Amino acid sequence: MEIKESANNIKAIFRREIGGYFGSPVAYVFIVIFLMLMGFFTFYISRFFEVGQADLRNFFEWHSWIFMFLVPAVAMRLWAEERRMGTLELILTFPVTVADVILGKFLAAWVFIGIALFLTFPMVITVAYLGSPDTGPVICGYIGSFLSAGAFLSVGIMTSSFTRSQVISFIVSVVLCLFFILAGYPPVTEMLSGWAPIWLVNLVSSLGFLSHSVSIERGVLDFRDLLYYFSIIFFMLFANGIVIQNRRT
Amino acid sequence: MIEVKNLTKYFGAKKAVDNISFTVEKGEILGFLGPNAAGKSTTMRMITGFIPPSDGTAVIGGADILTDAVAARKKIGYLPENAPVYPDMTVYGYLDFCAEVRGFSGENRKKKVEEALEKCFLNEVKFQTISTLSKGFKQRVCFAQSIIHDPEYLILDEPTDGLDPNQKHEVRLLIRKMSADKAIILSTHILDEMDAVCSRAIIIAKGRIVADETPFNLRTRSSLHGAVSLTLPPTDTEKFISCIRGIKGVKEVRIIEKEADTLKVRIYPENAYTPIVNGVVTALSDHHYEIKTIFVEQGRLDEVFRELTV
Ligand SMILES: Nc1ncnc2c1ncn2[C@@H]1O[C@H](COP(=O)(O)OP(=O)(O)O)[C@@H](O)[C@H]1O
Numbered sequence: 151m152e153i154k155e156s157a158n159n160i161k162a163i164f165r166r167e168i169g170g171y172f173g174s175p176v177a178y179v180f181i182v183i184f185l186m187l188m189g190f191f192t193f194y195i196s197r198f199f200e201v202g203q204a205d206l207r208n209f210f211e212w213h214s215w216i217f218m219f220l221v222p223a224v225a226m227r228l229w230a231e232e233r234r235m236g237t238l239e240l241i242l243t244f245p246v247t248v249a250d251v252i253l254g255k256f257l258a259a260w261v262f263i264g265i266a267l268f269l270t271f272p273m274v275i276t277v278a279y280l281g282s283p284d285t286g287p288v289i290c291g292y293i294g295s296f297l298s299a300g301a302f303l304s305v306g307i308m309t310s311s312f313t314r315s316q317v318i319s320f321i322v323s324v325v326l327c328l329f330f331i332l333a334g335y336p337p338v339t340e341m342l343s344g345w346a347p348i349w350l351v352n353l354v355s356s357l358g359f360l361s362h363s364v365s366i367e368r369g370v371l372d373f374r375d376l377l378y379y380f381s382i383i384f385f386m387l388f389a390n391g392i393v394i395q396n397r398r399t
Numbered sequence: 400m401i402e403v404k405n406l407t408k409y410f411g412a413k414k415a416v417d418n419i420s421f422t423v424e425k426g427e428i429l430g431f432l433g434p435n436a437a438g439k440s441t442t443m444r445m446i447t448g449f450i451p452p453s454d455g456t457a458v459i460g461g462a463d464i465l466t467d468a469v470a471a472r473k474k475i476g477y478l479p480e481n482a483p484v485y486p487d488m489t490v491y492g493y494l495d496f497c498a499e500v501r502g503f504s505g506e507n508r509k510k511k512v513e514e515a516l517e518k519c520f521l522n523e524v525k526f527q528t529i530s531t532l533s534k535g536f537k538q539r540v541c542f543a544q545s546i547i548h549d550p551e552y553l554i555l556d557e558p559t560d561g562l563d564p565n566q567k568h569e570v571r572l573l574i575r576k577m578s579a580d581k582a583i584i585l586s587t588h589i590l591d592e593m594d595a596v597c598s599r600a601i602i603i604a605k606g607r608i609v610a611d612e613t614p615f616n617l618r619t620r621s622s623l624h625g626a627v628s629l630t631l632p633p634t635d636t637e638k639f640i641s642c643i644r645g646i647k648g649v650k651e652v653r654i655i656e657k658e659a660d661t662l663k664v665r666i667y668p669e670n671a672y673t674p675i676v677n678g679v680v681t682a683l684s685d686h687h688y689e690i691k692t693i694f695v696e697q698g699r700l701d702e703v704f705r706e707l708t709v
């Protein structure tokens with residue numbers, strides 16, 4: 151009964167949010183920018199055609215970097231807008247739980263980003279036409295990208311809950327996302343290992359995306375990698391719930 | 400029944416609401432009155448579960464807002480101050496969303512939305528985007544949201560704010576029409592509104608309840624209550640005053656206005672509960688004064704309000 155009610159609430163909020171994205175030009179601007187950046191980085195910066203290799207590794211490598219900016223831009227308004235319009239008071243006095251609202255909002259934004267990601271498929275078709283890449287890594291690459299977008303999104307929605315200012319929310323969440331990207335990179339690990347205890351170095355690098363995305367991109371979907379992304383999402387959404395429950399206004 | 404028990408709210412060190420308790424039964428329309436910043440909205444936000452109380456709680460039809468929040472909110476319809484709406488949705492889309500969150504689906508949801516549109520006179524703007532509506536329409540859209548599930552308890556924070564006099568009248572009629580089987584709390588700082596709509600009034604000032612009475616009883620607190628106002632043709636005021644002073648039960652006579660063709664006076668009783676109007680009429684006709692108008696004052700709410708809240 152309660153689960154059914156919750157599902158209904160989440161669905162209602164999800165529908166409203168998704169409708170909001172596609173009812174405004176922001177969604178289309180976002181999608182166009184995302185696709186243009188994707189193309190730019192893959193074709194020009196990584197010289198897709200010149201390396202003469204029909205594989206999509208470069209394409210997927212750029213995803214995290216682009217999401218690092220675009221996902222916080224999608225997420226920053228999720229709570230700030232409700233506060234600005236005063237509808238926070240409406241939605242939090244409906245017979246719904248804070249968890250319902252957070253899940254509805256999160257899933258809607260995630261699906262929206264998923265749609266943008268899906269629209270990059272012409273790239274895949276190009277590669278398939280030029281050569282014959284393994285389908286395993288391609289599918290896994292998409293799954294990995296989608297998961298890292300979800301993790302970034304959970305960071306962004308969390309930061310948007312504790313400030314009224316969309317700018318602050320955006321900046322803080324870009325910085326946090328950057329941490330997740332850089333944490334596993336060898337230069338960062340080396341720099342840390344100079345002075346930090348070994349457990350801290352391990353902790354930081356295991357928090358980073360890199361080790362997880364590398365294995366996913368190789369075409370291996372390990373349960374631990376999935377667990378990693380979903381724990382980040384769960385932790386951030388949980389923190390979001392606490393912030394909303396304890397807000398002062 | 401809405402039971403409000405010792406609600407208290409601190410914002411930092413500042414006490415916005417100070418130990419407020421009252422109950423509202425079905426059939427009652429409780430006017431929540433007070434000057435700006437008295438704590439009306441804060442109290443309503445605690446009753447609806449939007450902000451947690453620093454102390455105390457509210458029980459809505461048996462459901463405690465702190466321990467059984469979702470059940471309590473199901474029974475409430477709430478119109479927040481400034482009537483928040485989603486500006487980029489259509490009126491229909493917005494109400495459809497609200498009905499969906501309230502658990503209605505399919506044909507039933509459609510019916511609920513149509514009913515709310517009908518009741519709040521919104522059919523002409525049904526498919527209009529909310530951001531293009533005037534303030535009065537937005538207010539009514541949000542009002543429609545609060546009654547869409549036909550709640551047992553209605554909490555309305557300044558429901559007629561920003562409406563023109565005709566719209567105010569319509570909304571008040573609507574509230575009165577619904578009151579038979581609901582318990583309604585509405586906040587306002589407009590005294591006439593309280594007088595026109597409410598069966599009971601709570602006045603709060605600086606976060607505390609300073610009066611909890613019917614509008615009629617509130618009036619009797621006014622120094623004007625029971626006074627007799629008269630207009631007469633011009634006459635010798637000295638003689639007139641001494642004539643009135645002789646009447647039993649009269650405390651004081653005041654000349655309100657003296658013009659070329661009329662004299663306005665007000666006669667105050669010693670005790671507001673012992674009518675003096677008979678004595679006045681008898682004395683005046685005995686002395687052959689001509690009465691142009693005579694009126695027994697009910698008392699003025701604004702005077703009582705000022706006395707209680709300043
Ligand atoms: N979120 C908040 N933070 C700090 N002070 C607040 C907050 N909300 C209300 N107040 C203060 O509490 C007092 C009561 O406000 P409010 O309940 O809105 O009054 P009313 O609705 O009667 O005009 C005011 O002094 C107001 O400044």
Ligand SMILES: [Mg+2]
Nearest residue numbers: 439440441480
């Ligand atoms: Mg107010």
